[in-house]
Amino acid sequence: MSAKPAVLESTLAPFVTKGLRVSVQGSYLLLHDVPVVDDKRQLRLGTLIATIVYTDSQISPPATHQVWFDGPFPCFADGTALEQLRHSDVAGGFIAEEVPGKYFFSNKDEGWNGYATHFDQLMHYWRIITDQARVIDPQCTQPLAAGSAQVEARKSPFRYPDAASARGRFEMASQKLAKLRIAIVGLGGTGSYVLDQVAKTPVNEIHLFDGDKFEIHNAFRAPSAAQESAFGKMKVAYFRDLYDAMHTGIVAHETYLTEVNVGLLCQYDFVFVCIDKGSPRKLICSHLIDCGIAFVDCGMDMSLSTNDQIYGTCRVTMARQGMSQHFFERAPTMEDAGDGLYDQNIQIADANALNGILAVMRWKQHFGFYAMNWDWHQMEFVTNTMTLVRSEKSEGGHETPSDNA
Known part of the structure; x- marks a missing residue:
């Protein structure tokens, strides 16, 4: 996403007027060259960092009083730490990719009820830190040159900044999914919900494979609320256009996968297989296993009881290089196997x-976004008991057990 300097002008102008140097990197506003006293009573420079949420037309006021700091931990003029600032250390020394930060600060004045501007937010910490620096050098906050503001265009697959990751302080976790090329095979009910979630991550590309059209029954088991004009469009084209408003790099392949073109899947980092026919599942998943491509295969096996109640299971089977021998015992690959009501397009959106x-x-566990106590490769959610049954745990070195296992 390319930042829009015109939108940011009113936010950055007060800093420049005061002779300060600021920059915007993605979802972060950085106030540079902050004079700070270290624990040896030496003056050094640091950077204050705040989350900034903006679109093409507006900037949201700061959502919190908290900020980050990159530099030595600020001290009083006598070298003792300004503990009233301390909240926590930043694991790994980075807030986000290319945005270093060592400490997370939390301090507010008595009676604080919110900051109207990012200038007010950052200057609160500026004053606390530089008041001590001026004891050692009264001239240390005098600008050596005119203030400046720099907005760095940062490559991102999103049309607008990922404010959720920034606000929740888990952008470094999200970045583990960046640069991936993902494929989703089948854009029916399950596949469309996979897309809905994957489109909210910073993966580089999302490739959609389906040769079917979007019909009325699809609208009742897919995310969002479809307009009538959507009916009759190719599924992949409809969902590409829907999610293109948020995420770039969504590619529609208006085709089923056959023996002729299944080789296309070997170029992706991960594949979601969301189809309800046994023979295509066998073809696709066999090829992925041969190529060593990690994938998840989804399926539902629903039945209707005599008293008109639906029961059954939602299945997730994962396979990866070195852990795929279980797949054909767990996923139905014969024709018309399981998914009985699903084949009839029963509309069970939940x-x-x-x-x-x-x-x-x-998938997120596989790439380290979520913690993983044990490396399960088979999960079945049973609707009538509301239980999740797990099996096919890796016996290799892939699991990371903890006391909570």
Whole structure:
């Protein structure tokens, strides 16, 4: 996403007027060259960092009083730490990719009820830190040159900044998913919910494979609320256009995968298989296993009881290089196997959503976004007991057990 300097002008102008140097990197506003006293009573420079949430037309006021700091921990003029600032250390020394930070600060005046501007937010910490620096050098906050503001265009697959990751302080976790090329095979109920979740991550590309059209029944088991004009469009084109408003790099392939073109899947980092036919599942997943491509296969096996109640399971089966021998025992690959009501296009949006979300969470575990106590490769959610059954745990070195296992 390219930052829009015109939108940011009113936010950055007060800093420049005061002779300060600021920059915007993605979802962060950085106030540079902050004079700070270290624990040896020496003057050094640091950087204050705040989250900034903006679109093409507006900037939101600061959502919190808290900020980050990159530099030595600020001290009083006598070298003792300004503990009233301390909240926590930053693990790994980075807030986000290319945005270093060592400490997270939390301090506010008595009666504080919010900051109207980012200038007010950052200057609160500026005054606390530089008041001590001026004891040692009264001239240390005098600007050596005119103030400046720099907005760095940062490559991102999103149309607007990922304010959720920045505000929740988990951008470094999100970055573990960046640069990935993902494929979703099948854009029915489950596949569309997979797309809904993957589109909210910073993956580089999302490739959609389906040769079917979007019909009325699809609208009742897919995210969002479809307009009537959507009916009759190719599924992949409809969902590409829907999510293109948020995420770039979504590519629609208006085709089924066959023996002729299944080789296309070997170029991706991960594949979600969300189809309801046994023979295509066998073809696709066999090829992925041969190529050593990690994937998750989703499926539902629903039945209707005599008293008109639906029961069954939502299944997620994962395979990866070195852990795929279980797949054909766990996933139905014969023709017309399982998914009986699903084949009839029964409209159970919540089951589709759950199936898709379980698959996405397992994918995120695989790439280190979520912690993983044990490396399970088979999960089945049973609707009538509301239980999640797990099996096929890796016996290799991939699991990371903890006391909470």
